[in-house]
Amino acid sequence: MEKKSIEYVLPEEIEKRSFEIIAAELAERGITLPAEQDPVTRRVIHTSADFDYAETMTYSENAVEIAKNLIKNGADIVTDTNMALAGINKKVLASFGGEAHCYMADADVAAMAKERKTTRAAISMELASKLEKPVIFAVGNAPTALIQIYELMQERDWCPAFVIGVPVGFVNVEAAKELIMETDVPYIINRGRKGGSNVAAAICNALLYELKRIN
């Protein structure tokens, strides 16, 4: 077999070129993203190679600025999967004083979920709601996590600092996202079925990298 080769692109060049390609293809499609949202939506497209996100990513008013300010002031991030936790740049987050958490694999979370006949994700959100500092909830998997956040907001005098709502799937996913959009919580949500732990992590990283770039 004849050996083939691919033009070698330096690691640091790969990302730069990728974003240039995304920009060019967005332009071809006649899509102009609002300046504030642009780095976030582009990073989601970068992580999925899916331009549908340019049409479905939804931001509450000044969402990106609010989320960036939270991180700059040391907010924590709580995810609903260990995959999302693994994908978030925790070093950059720590440089602002924040920590990332995921309670999904904790033994007591599993036990409580079983006892209360609910999901571990719902229990995880409840635990996170008790953290005594501002928390960005980054939900990439379980619509039940978003539903739980909504229920907690109704039951108690509590509102999360921020919700990144990008669960993926076919059962209750769209409805759970709509619920959050009806509240006053600042959010970044991907309407529809699409999302994922990779998308949740990409949104967090886009915010972190914007802050790092400016600082």
Add this chain to the structure above:
Amino acid sequence: MEKKSIEYVLPEEIEKRSFEIIAAELAERGITLPAEQDPVTRRVIHTSADFDYAETMTYSENAVEIAKNLIKNGADIVTDTNMALAGINKKVLASFGGEAHCYMADADVAAMAKERKTTRAAISMELASKLEKPVIFAVGNAPTALIQIYELMQERDWCPAFVIGVPVGFVNVEAAKELIMETDVPYIINRGRKGGSNVAAAICNALLYELKRIN
């Protein structure tokens, strides 16, 4: 604000219903997946809510059977991201005697990559190629990992037991996948730009759950 509620679906029911919806929509689109590949492609759609995968997932001959036999006989899985590692069901893998590894965050991998002006993913694949047991390479992020696997196959008398090749992106991603498809290695690859760590983990889990279901 009037409190809304969403029909509560038991955790174990959510996945079942999701797969029923996927089956129905595949049928609507007139897509019949080959029986062997069906559980794998469906789980990829489940993790992405993206039916494009039904058209682009590509399998070498008997790929699913080969991969399942490898796992059944205790093969390890090496990923190119900690996200994919986090997503793989390591408990089920361990029940067959296998372990999952990711070398990306190792300090010596970063040092070697810098010294040799390549990516950490490429160095990780080289390290994995020295493991003295059958290894399934699960690449969800870095095309350079697939290129490195190809180069190692050309340079040495070495062939990986199996390649799951689903990096995502815009630079060299499609070409790297095509390279692997030209070799004799058994593979599951998603042609085109799409893929991701979540997709790599979903493919591994589909294989693991098929084996668990049968055993």
